[in-house]
Amino acid sequence: MTQYETAFLISPNLEEEAIEKVISQMAEVVKKKGKLINEDRWGKKRLAYPIQKFEEAFYVFFLYEADPTVPFELERRFKQTEAILRYLTIKKETKEKMRRKEKDVLDEEKGLPESEEILTEDEDIGGEKEEAAEKKEEAEEAEAAEKEEAGEKEEKVDEEASLPEEKEKEEE
């Protein structure tokens, strides 16, 4: 047994009784072979675009559990009924819980350190990583580089202070 959700639009020029009749007919089709879990009616609602020159339609949603034959039967009926403007059947998913669990575990493992990384990256000292690599290669030069770096950092501050303004100007 699979869970399906079928939505259909009934033409707005029908009277209340006629609409009621169509809905109950369709509900019976479902009930015969499956279990109707929920029936949702939105009533007359404006369409985002005209369908068969109608600007609004009556929205109905069925949520049910049944064999695959039922949605086929429903759709066959929909095609026969002229008052149905549109219909859509989807299968409700149940297996995706797997993915979520895996992901949650991963997130927990990463936890805080990840967020810290993000913070440092946001401050934009991407150059530091390269500098770290340099240090490994040439330890002596690195010391000199560090001194320079210290000087450079001051420059950076200046740059960073001035650049945002430039950026704002560009955006304007």
Add this chain to the structure above:
Amino acid sequence: MAREQRSERSFSRRYFPPKRKVCRFCQRNVRDIDYKNVDILKRYILERGKISPRRVSGTCSYHQRRLSTAIKRARILALLPFLED
């Protein structure tokens, strides 16, 4: 040598990294994106009715996939426009 590298770097620093966007669905731990929830879907379509790209909305790939199917379903039921002018 070191000088050259440095100048290159400072040049590249002019391009500021964009603000890190976080997927709003992940933040709220949303599992399903329902096609009936038009209010939420509307935030992810552009003026002309197009689905907003990931680089704009910052949605993660998993939720972007969900989102696009939800929007397409909503379009079939005329809850959302295929195109708007």
